[in-house]
Amino acid sequence: MQDAKQQQRSRGRGRESSFPMISVDEAIAMVLEEAEALPPVTMPLADVPMGSTLSADAVAPDPLPPFPASIMDGYAVVAADTAEASANGGCVLEVVARITAGVDAAAITVGPGQCAYITTGAKLPKGADAVVKVEDTQAMAGDASLMDADEKTVRILKGVAAGTSIRPIGSDIAQGEVVLTAGTRVTPAEVGLLATCGIATVTITPLPVVGIMSTGDELVEPGESISGGMIRDSNRATLLAFVKAQGATAVDLGIVRDVAGGLEEALKDALQRCDVVVTSGGVSMGEADLIKPLLEQMGTLHFGRICMKPGKPTTFATVPGEKKLVLAMPGNPVSCLVTSHLFCAPAMRRLSGQARHLCMHSQVQVVLAETLKLDPERPEYHRAVVTWDSSQNALLANSTGPQASCRLLSMRGSNALLCLPAASGVAAAGSLVTALLIGDIPPPSAPARCFHARAAGASAAEAQHGSHDHAHGASGVRTVMTVALLTVSDRASQGVYEDLSGPAMAKCLTAEDIQACIMEWCDVAKVDLILTSGGTGFGRRDLTPEAIAPLLQRHAPGIVHAIYQAGLKHTPLAVLSRPVAGTRGNTLVVTLPGSVKAVNENMTALVPLLPRIVNLLQGNEC
Structure with missing residues (x-):
């Protein structure tokens, strides 16, 4: 047709x-x-479907609170009466009324030397200008924990200033204030806010x-x-x-x-x-x-x-x-x-x-758990399961397997579409890619890794150990620094001789002084240090600096100078190395020579700098 x-x-x-x-x-x-x-419709608040959008501003018809209200259970007082209470062991006030939430206190007045028992949310009586919490009072007779209708006097143990523990009229929401603007997506919190303001009918885009x-x-x-x-x-x-x-x-x-x-x-x-x-x-x-x-x-x-x-x-x-x-x-x-x-x-x-930008999917950067083949002709939306990996301090993406368009099993359990570019070759395991979230990120697979570890089923010992993942350096708990070690050498890769430089770097990084530095850092935000070994000389195949320098967003000539100086203390040939140092995002990258001796010399200069560098990269105070 x-x-x-x-x-x-x-x-x-x-x-x-x-x-x-x-x-x-x-x-x-x-x-x-x-x-x-779609054309807007007006309906009762109770009938508004979750996820719909307000098509008009919601304006508070009344102030909230509509009267001065007590923030806690205690006694409404004239603040001046309590001025000497702390210094003189307290002051005794006459209890003239008991006011609970919902009671109209218009007929109640508190004068000098008087107070009124008041509950949280209750209206403040006339004359009172502060509230003393129950914990700062003492009963004068009978059971000290009993506050009943027979209470005639009360001892105030601590003085308070005017305005203490009181919510003034309109302190939360002023009359006429726009509490929600047109275009706001309605969720349970918005429904509660509208109900609080007394807005029972709303206009929405369905x-x-x-x-x-x-x-x-x-x-x-x-x-x-x-x-x-x-x-x-x-x-x-x-x-x-x-x-x-x-x-x-x-x-x-x-x-x-x-x-x-x-x-x-x-x-x-x-x-x-x-x-x-x-x-x-x-x-x-x-x-x-x-x-x-x-x-x-x-x-x-x-x-x-x-x-x-x-x-x-x-x-x-x-x-x-x-x-x-x-x-x-x-x-x-x-x-x-x-x-x-x-x-x-x-x-x-x-x-x-909804506004156009709010119509987009949530997106995150994820680390590939495996190498994925790329399509040379078309960008691919690869189905994956994204989880939080505590050991890497990163979101980790695992493919759902074969990606044939007829295989609905590839969608099972997937919560993300990996945005893979059209290109020849592969996206290597460990590389970062953008993921569009199409589902929730699941809880940690290990109960001990959960923030509420005991609730997730971890034993007391496991919960205590797992809680270290959430502790801050300032608390004295050792945090984790992710380090990539790359040895660049034809002979080592071919097995002609053993790679000794990489293990030497690893040994330096596990030394006690580095552990102490890490424990002193005040933030457990993700920190990466990449060290390469080899390929920094004048040989025709020594291309490490050329490969890494274009990737750096900021260069660090001071670090280069420091490691030069450390090497020159031991050998004049240190000048034949061509080190590069700098940052890409929050990652510090430093290239080191291939010689084991040179690596150890360079690390002595680098190690003392790490705490301050990492703190600055993470935006922390040093």
């Missing part, structure tokens, strides 16, 4: 797709540009209604048996759950067969009922792939190919009238879900009134 323009494209381009290949960034931008906020449709003659329902070339429809169940997890309303549009007329009618009906229609299947280059030409006829097709893996044939269109969005996802299960995360989730957030 191709129109003349589409037929001409197909004839002119042979079997190559007529749609230009665009980047993921361009594709997301197009989706967000077309996704306009969450969208999203229809999910599967297309294909080969599909049967999940509960049906399969035979011949039939397969069970997993995409629809997956996407319905995905939409619900985003907080939006999901509509099951069923399975539609690859028949042009039936598909068109199904899409028209869906667009009447939904703000967004998400289809799966029918967007590739086969003769039964009817979605793209149909969307071109019905509205504006914004893109039909994206330079990404998986998900290249993902298609996006808008239909005129009450502008509706259609996101046509590939039929392969992984491609379908990955592209839904990348395009459908931001679209839903944008439709619900």
Whole structure:
């Protein structure tokens, strides 16, 4: 069912797709540009769905607190009466009233020499200008712990200044103050704040209604048996759950067969009922792939190919009238879900009134736990499980295994999409990559590593040991410094002679003086020191300085001078080394010679500098 323009494209381009290949960034931008906020609605606060967005400012109609209130249980006093209490062993005041939260204290007055028992949150009586907490008082008769209606006098043990333990009118929220601005996403905390202010009705941008449709003659329902070339429809169940997890309303549009007329009618009906229609299947280059030409006829097709893996044939269109969005996802299960995360989730957030930058996924830098092969043609969104690694003080990413776009197992348990660039070669284990978070980061696998170790099931001894991971250097607990040692040598790598320089550096780093320095550091924030050995001379293959210098963001000539001076104390040949030192981010990088003797000499100059360098890199006080 191709129109003349589409037929001409197909004839002119042979079997190559007529749609230009665009980047993921361009594709997301197009989706967000077309996704306009839905019309606002007004509803009772109790009915506001979590994740929706305020479309108007929320203004406090009253001050909070609306009266001067006590911060704690105690006695409302005239502060001047207590001035000498601390010096003279206390003062005795007459108890004229007992005021609890909710009691109208308008008829109660506290004069000189008097006080009133008051509970937390209760209204301060007239005449009183401070509250003395219960712990700073003493009963005059009977049970010292008893404060009852028979209490006539009380001894005040400590003096207080005017205003002590009192929340003035409007000290939390002033009358007329904007407590939440338009565009704020509603969570339980926002609901509580609105209720506190007495705002019972709010205007919001609602969450969208999203229809999910599967297309294909080969599909049967999940509960049906399969035979011949039939397969069970997993995409629809997956996407319905995905939409619900985003907080939006999901509509099951069923399975539609690859028949042009039936598909068109199904899409028209869906667009009447939904703000967004998400289809799966029918967007590739086969003769039964009817979605793209149909969307071109019905509205504006914004893109039909994206330079990404998986998900290249993902298609996006808008239909005129009450502008509706259609996101046509590939039929392969992984491609379908990955592209839904990348395009459908931001679209839903944008439709619900969120600012464009807030529609993006949370992202973090992660350390690869293994080497991953890169695709030379397309950037890849590699499924992974990101966890916190206490030993590395970093987020660690583990691949979910084979990444075939038909293998839904690669999505199981994944909480991140690793953004791997299009390039030849590999992303090496230990390298940093950006990860888009699509799920929660799980708790530490070892109970002792959990902040609440005992609650996680660790024994008392394990909990005490594990708590060291959270201690600060100022508390006297030894913190961890991550060090990379690299020996650059053809002969050592080939086994011609044993690498002695690397072990020499390691030995220096485990010396007691370094441990003492680390224990004195006042922050356990991540600290990396990279030391290289070898490749700093004048040989034709001595290229370590040339390789590392361009990576440094700031050079440290003072460190170079210090290690030169240390070497010259023992041998004039130290000038033949070409050391480089500097920082990249919060990492200190220093190149050392390949000679064991030279390494030891250089380390004597470097070790005393480490505490101050690390403190400065971490922004701590020295």
